[in-house]
Structure formats: structure tokens, C-alpha cells
């Protein structure tokens with residue numbers, strides 16, 4: 001009996017030793033193969049990314065070649081101000097330039113998205129501190145101009161206009177959403193403002209080009225395929241979004257409440273910094289494509305993430321952008337690629353509250369009332385998930 005027991009124990013020991021040994025061996029070999037895999041995938045990854053970029057590059061280049069001069073030849077100018085004729089907006093050109101030149105764009109976007117999600121967890125602290133701004137003193141319907149004592153106000157050049165505060169009447173959240181209907185500043189294209197508050201040059205290309213220190217104060221915007229100016233649609237969108245946000249209990253700061261507001265992109269941003277808890281600029285992209293490419297937000301490029309105030313705020317900017325894209329996606333809106341594109345914008349370069357330029361499509365996108373209402377639902381859902 002003892003002999004049998006001893007042989008069983010011996011058998012178990014031998015089995016254990018061999019099992020442990022083989023396990024170690026397997027482990028070691030798996031480490032080797034893992035590191036090999038990593039090396040291999042790193043080596044193969046690069047060309048793959050390039051291939052993707054190249055095809056995107058080709059597509060965008062073709063689009064550029066066939067691209068009409070935005071606004072030119074547009075007979076149906078609905079707004080009385082026609083300053084946008086023949087002018088590309090800075091952001092849109094940036095978009096194209098960025099796709100053409102930034103070969104690592106896809107990688108960057110993924111990184112941004114990941115970092116943005118991580119930042120989403122910590123941005124609660126940021127948004128509550130944003131709530132500490134003294135914005136309760138503004139009454140419903142009050143017009144709010146640029147206070148020259150506000151930080152960065154001295155960098156604004158077009159400053160005579162006023163934003164308008166709208167207060168929710170019920171279900172009050174105590175949060176002010178800055179809604180910025182893109183474009184709509186007559187004369188904005190003949191004025192230039194510093195791209196960055198520290199005077200450093202732009203890190204991504206555009207009308208003014210990478211390396212330029214100054215950019216167009218407010219561009220005219222693109223024109224939809226049916227001849228409607230972008231600024232008309234962004235205002236319509238802003239008004240629909242305003243009513244949805246108010247119904248949901250959010251106060252709304254309308255940066256542009258009419259066809260024109262004499263506030264440049266710096267002034268618009270500084271007002272939001274001081275009066276709102278976030279800043280959402282509404283745009284449609286002037287990419288010249290012949291199909292609706294869907295929605296995306298402009299994320300902050302790596303090149304300016306060490307520059308203040310960007311360094312302290314880009315995470316919350318990207319987190320807000322991701323929330324908006326998620327909301328739009330949940331409402332069935334078409335999303336372009338990963339939902340973001342990194343571009344060096346005046347807006348985010350001066351923002352000290354969560355701030356996003358959201359591109360809701362392009363010239364081919366449906367901008368009917370029902371389409372805009374659907375987009376508004378998505379944006380409200382995004383705002384609700386952010387705060």
C-alpha cells in the first residue's frame with residue numbers, strides 16, 4: 001500500500017515538475033514570440049498606415065482639384081451680408097491640408113480618441129470648476145459683449161458685437177452651453193488675429209499655412225450644393241439646438257443670434273471662456289467632396305498640447321468632442337472615420353472651457369429642418385453625457 005502511495009506521489013511530483021518545466025518553457029517561448037510579434041507588427045504597421053493615408057490623400061487631392069471656390073458663383077445668397085463670397089474658411093482648408101500632409105493622421109486620431117476617453121473621467125473636475133465662473137449674473141435675453149479685462153480679450157480684433165444669454169425656465173441644470181453658429185461676421189476675412197496667444201506659428205496648414213502666425217479673423221464659410229451659405233445653416237442649427245438645450249434645462253449663450261455678429265473667433269472664444277461652461281462651434285466642412293462624408297470634431301493636434309491654455313484644456317476639449325460624436329452616432333448621424341480630425345484652430349488655442357468645433361457634414365449633407373433636428377438631438381445627448 002505504502003509502495004503504491006509512494007509511487008503515486010512520485011508520479012505526481014514528476015508530472016508537476018514536467019508540467020512546470022513545460023509551462024516555463026512555453027512562457028519563455030511565448031515572451032519571445034510576443035516580442036517578435038510586436039516588432040513584426042510595428043514594422044508592418046507603418047506601411048499599412050501609410051497605405052491608408054495615401055489612399056485618403058489621393059481622394060482628398062482629387063477632391064481638391066475638382067473643388068469649387070467656396071461661395072463663388074452662388075446666386076442664392078439668403079443672408080443680406082455677402083462677405084463670404086469666394087472665400088474659403090480657414091478651418092475647411094485646414095481640413096484638406098491636414099489630410100494631405102499628415103501621414104500619421106490615422107494614428108494621431110486614434111491616440112487622441114484614446115486620450116480623450118481617459119480625459120473624460122477626469123474632466124468632471126474641470127467642468128465643475130468651469131461652473132464657478134460668475135455667469136449667474138446675466139439675465140434671460142441679456143446681450144453680452146467682450147469685456148476687455150478678460151484674459152486674451154486683447155487679442156480679439158472684431159469686438160463690437162454681442163452674444164445673447166437664454167435661461168432655461170424649468171428643469172434647470174445650472175450649466176451654460178455656449179452655442180457658436182460658425183461664420184457670419186461681415187468683414188471678418190479682411191482682418192487677421194494671432195493664431196496662438198503666445199504668438200507661435202500654426203502647426204497645421206490652411207489658408208494661412210502651417211508656420212503662419214496670423215489667421216483670418218472670421219472666414220466666410222462654404223456654400224452648400226443647393227447654394228445655401230454655411231452661415232445660414234449654422235444659424236438655423238444653432239437656433240434648433242438652443243431650443244432643445246433650453247427644453248432639457250441648459251442655459252444657452254448664443255454667440256451669434258442673427259445673420260451677423262461683429263465678434264471674431266478670438267472674441268467668441270473669450271466670451272465663452274468667461275460666460276459659458278462649454279463652447280460648441282457649429283460648422284459644415286468645405287471639402288469639395290461629391291458625397292456626404294459625415295460628422296467629425298476637430299481635435300487638438302499634438303503640436304500645441306504643450307502650449308497654454310491648450311495644455312491645461314485639450315483633454316476636456318477632446319472629451320467633449322467625443323461625447324458629441326457619440327450622441328450624433330446614437331441618433332443615426334453618419335460619422336466620418338473615427339469621428340475626429342486634428343487641426344490647429346484659433347478656437348481651441350484660446351479656450352479655457354471645454355471647447356469643440358464640430359463639423360456636421362459638408363456641402364452634400366442634408367440640411368433640411370428634420371435633418372437639423374436630428375443632429376440637435378444627437379448634440380444634446382452628447383452634452384448630457386459630458387456634464
Ligand SMILES: [Zn+2]
Pocket residue numbers: 089091182183221222230282283284285
Ligand atoms: Zn465652417
